[in-house]
Amino acid sequence: MKKIVDKVLEKYPAKTFKTRKKHIIVKDDSYEIPQIEANTRTIPGIITNRGCCYAGCKGVVVGPIKDMVHIVHGPIGCSYYAWGTRRNKAKAEDGEDNFIQYCFSTDMQESDIVFGGEKKLRQAIKEAMDLFNPKAISISATCPVGLIGDDINAVAAEAEKEYGIQVLAFNCEGYKGVSQSAGHHIANNNFIKNVIGKGERKYDKKWNINLLGEYNIGGDTWEIERILKKIGYNVVATLTGDGSIENIRNAHKANLNLVQCHRSINYIAEMIETKYGIPWVKVNFIGIDATIQTLRDMAKIYDDPELTKRTEEVIAEEVAAIEGELVYLKQRLEGKTAFLYVGGSRSHHYQNLLATFGVETVLSGYEFAHRDDYEGRDVIPTIKPDADSKNIEELKVEKDEENYRIILSEERYEKLKKDVPSLGNYAGLIKESKNNNIIIDDLNHYETETFIKVLKPDMFFSGIKDKYAVQKMGVMSKQLHSYDYSGPYAGFKGAVIFAKDVLAGVYTPGWRYVTPPWKTEPLIEGTIEKEGAAC
Numbered sequence: 068m069k070k071i072v073d074k075v076l077e078k079y080p081a082k083t084f085k086t087r088k089k090h091i092i093v094k095d096d097s098y099e100i101p102q103i104e105a106n107t108r109t110i111p112g113i114i115t116n117r118g119c120c121y122a123g124c125k126g127v128v129v130g131p132i133k134d135m136v137h138i139v140h141g142p143i144g145c146s147y148y149a150w151g152t153r154r155n156k157a158k159a160e161d162g163e164d165n166f167i168q169y170c171f172s173t174d175m176q177e178s179d180i181v182f183g184g185e186k187k188l189r190q191a192i193k194e195a196m197d198l199f200n201p202k203a204i205s206i207s208a209t210c211p212v213g214l215i216g217d218d219i220n221a222v223a224a225e226a227e228k229e230y231g232i233q234v235l236a237f238n239c240e241g242y243k244g245v246s247q248s249a250g251h252h253i254a255n256n257n258f259i260k261n262v263i264g265k266g267e268r269k270y271d272k273k274w275n276i277n278l279l280g281e282y283n284i285g286g287d288t289w290e291i292e293r294i295l296k297k298i299g300y301n302v303v304a305t306l307t308g309d310g311s312i313e314n315i316r317n318a319h320k321a322n323l324n325l326v327q328c329h330r331s332i333n334y335i336a337e338m339i340e341t342k343y344g345i346p347w348v349k350v351n352f353i354g355i356d357a358t359i360q361t362l363r364d365m366a367k368i369y370d371d372p373e374l375t376k377r378t379e380e381v382i383a384e385e386v387a388a389i390e391g392e393l394v395y396l397k398q399r400l401e402g403k404t405a406f407l408y409v410g411g412s413r414s415h416h417y418q419n420l421l422a423t424f425g426v427e428t429v430l431s432g433y434e435f436a437h438r439d440d441y442e443g444r445d446v447i448p449t450i451k452p453d454a455d456s457k458n459i460e461e462l463k464v465e466k467d468e469e470n471y472r473i474i475l476s477e478e479r480y481e482k483l484k485k486d487v488p489s490l491g492n493y494a495g496l497i498k499e500s501k502n503n504n505i506i507i508d509d510l511n512h513y514e515t516e517t518f519i520k521v522l523k524p525d526m527f528f529s530g531i532k533d534k535y536a537v538q539k540m541g542v543m544s545k546q547l548h549s550y551d552y553s554g555p556y557a558g559f560k561g562a563v564i565f566a567k568d569v570l571a572g573v574y575t576p577g578w579r580y581v582t583p584p585w586k587t588e589p590l591i592e593g594t595i596e597k598e599g600a601a602c
């Protein structure tokens with residue numbers, strides 16, 4: 068595999084070769100996890116799949132909160148292209164609002180760039196109040212806002228006073244950081260500073276949890292909640308799929324945080340632990356084995372015989388309901404190979420799900436993950452911030468004396484960590500990848516095409532930008548951001564829906580017609596007669 072990687076890289080000019088080489092590793096059988104370069108600036112002109120800071124902040128973390136009006140301050144493009152394209156589903160709670168289907172923009176024009184856009188932003192907030200009367204508003208900055216110096220924080224503070232609702236300003240201009248990742252961090256900081264801990268609800272159930280970094284794509288959160296509620300858990304808040312501002316304000320009332328997408332939400336998980344004493348555990352609800360492992364880990368943390376019993380009963384019921392289908396699906400998919408290239412967590416999560424059906428992942432990578440998502444959190448102290456990450460605030464939180472609770476004593480925490488290694492930790496993608504697998508950070512278009520030509524995978528999981536380029540090469544490509552408008556893929560039922568979708572894609576009769584018959588079969592048939600005879 069190393070030779071294959073070198074062959075792909077040798078086409079680059081020397082400087083590009085040197086940079087890209089550090090972003091590609093081949094897993095080998097040594098016990099050492101190899102170091103990968105990640106979360107650094109994209110090489111200009113290389114056709115990356117990455118997005119911007121605004122996409123990570125408003126598009127991923129803030130946008131799914133259903134009962135807020137999310138105003139995008141900027142020219143119309145940033146808003147329009149993000150309108151309804153991320154399938155974070157939401158339904159209104161009893162008597163509450165749901166604004167998910169709307170797209171709110173200040174639609175900045177030339178005069179706003181020249182004279183400033185604050186006036187227009189104030190007007191947009193007023194219109195949102197008059198028309199929708201929401202209980203909270205967010206303002207997300209786009210590229211020009213930071214450059215012309217609009218003070219969205221001052222406008223937000225003014226609006227809070229005037230309308231008596233919470234108005235959150237996010238300074239998530241697209242050029243900050245190197246990818247969506249900076250936007251996640253900015254959103255996390257704002258929630259900790261201004262939202263979490265402000266609620267006063269009381270919860271009488273024993274097993275109160277928050278689901279962090281789960282965005283309800285295609286209904287995933289609902290499927291996870293269905294399983295958790297069946298066992299007896301009470302979901303206090305989800306951040307932020309199908310999330311509501313009031314639930315998030317009360318997130319400090321839970322006694323365990325489940326972290327599904329480590330990249331986008333680990334900051335909040337860590338800061339909640341420091342401020343309120345709530346432990347977090349890395350979970351994975353994608354794949355049968357991973358879901359079972361997660362549910363058992365949770366039961367171990369609570370260490371309540373009633374919960375443990377209920378957990379096993381639910382696992383048995385859920386597995387029994389899909390067992391027959393799993394056998395059939397595995398028979399059809401076993402032995403196939405896959406590439407996985409998704410944002411910051413799915414390339415790891417889906418390896419487990421694919422393995423359930425006997426599909427091996429031979430190449431995987433992330434758009435915007437950091438070294439800890441690849442190599443595990445142990446490497447965090449060795450990560451040196453560069454100029455691009457230094458301009459994102461590293462928030463330092465302190466113990467909230469009033470609301471801090473000791474949920475797990477130090478002694479019990481240490482003991483539990485041996486049994487539940489994912490308690491307060493994430494081991495990363497590389498550890499669970501198979502030997503000889505290629506792992507690539509910020510995969511670009513040239514590398515995608517070349518690795519497909521060499522390794523000939525049966526399926527490629529990625530996003531909308533590369534889907535059709537890959538399918539034109541005759542390889543089934545399935546979107547793991549939008550699920551190709553299907554889902555849910557999480558939990559037990561989701562695993563079956565996923566495998567059925569993959570099966571339909573791989574066995575679609577169209578693949579037989581990619582190569583026209585005249586390229587593989589003779590056009591005319593004839594025989595050569597002996598001398599003197601007619602042809």
Ligand code: SF4
Nearest residue numbers: 119121145209210241
């Ligand atoms: S890079 Fe700037 S202009 Fe482009 S979507 Fe992001 S915020 Fe908008």
